[in-house]
Amino acid sequence: MDGTSLTALSVILVGLIMLSAFFSSSETGMMSLNRYRLRHMAKTGHKGAKRAQGLLERTDQLIGVILIGNNFVNILASSIATVIAIRIWGDAGIAIATLLLTIVILIFAEVTPKTLAALFPEKIAFPASYVLGPLLKILYPVVWAVNLFTGAILRVLRISASDAASDHxxxxxxxxxxxxxxxxxxxxxxxxxxxxxxxxxVTVNDIMVPRNEISGIDLDDDTDAILHQLRNSQHTRLPVFKGDINTIQGILHLRNTTKLLQRDDINKAMIMQLCQEPYFIPESTPLNTQLINFQKEKRRFGIVVDEYGDVLGLATLEDILEEIVGEFTTDYAATSPDIIPLEDSTFIIDGTTSVRTINKTLGWNLSIDGPKTLNGLITETLENIPDTNVCLKVEGHRVEVLQIKDNVVKAAIVHPKIPRKRANLIQTP
Missing domain, CATH: 1.10.1200 (Non-ribosomal Peptide Synthetase Peptidyl Carrier Protein; Chain A)
Known part of the structure; x- marks a missing residue:
């Protein structure tokens, strides 16, 4: 073999190594594509994304054509390298060619191209799709035959393509x-x-205004008291009941009372005519379901009841929206009358404040699986209703009861949780 032949074989060998690098990078690039980003790009008309998406719809065929091409060029490169090495070094050339070609293919045709493809999958996969598409059509009979045998082996092993993890x-x-x-x-x-x-x-029970905080119109009150309440109410909708909150007669929208309040002969019957039929909500309704129910019923206000029909509180559309977008006020901790910050980083918190409100306002992680209010957390921890001001620890927070009234903790000072490392330092003598 003359020098010209060796040179020609060497050029062919370099070209085969480059083809091997192409197939290796194509495989990694295609498999590393973000499928959701790919779908988005394909919908926007990106040609490379459309081609890649079409190839990935039949992953078995794509992998088949890549591996057929990669194995073919690697085996051919090995044969040519062996011929060149024997010509140069004689019989020892077989071992030398095996060693050198392994190192070259590993570095230049496997690790480097696959690393680049993993880092920049779109830059590798999209251009490669222009080659892999036509190549798949040319080699389709070979790919089909290989996949036929592969499928038979998988069936023997009782493995089905339907067992693959969902792409959702x-x-x-x-x-x-x-x-x-x-x-x-x-x-x-x-x-x-x-x-x-x-x-x-989250259920409506977690976000509702509790029964004891509901502001409503009691038809047993005299007319003057009701009119005063209508003129000074801070709410746009008020439940109307008779004697007890469980006997709700309707829901009054104050917007409808504007003309009525200008009359001198106003009476309770006129008020009842303006009321809307009450809308009741089971306490265990998830918020995503209730949001849809509000939309379906065209309501913004509902009365929360338990399994016995007793009123537990009320929930509004705004309460659910606040769970999504956050409080509508800019600084809830500073404006909330239920959570008052003190100079020593502690807080005076109203006992009826919900645990979720405390967590959202102060960024704490009090458990919301049990009691819904601070009063409930305190009584559950003590396992009784305190009759005097006590100090206790609730989930790592030091709590000092300030006021107790009608068997309910009205207010308490709550300290932020001390980090574990700092707590250990404090306890060290």
Missing amino acids: LSREELRTLVNEAGALIPAKHKDMLVSILDLEK
């Missing part, structure tokens, strides 16, 4: 995807998206 995201996977979106999604938008996913975990 679960709720928790979608939550992780949103949280790891980085700067692509603003932090506020992330919080809203995650809150929407969490709606099914």
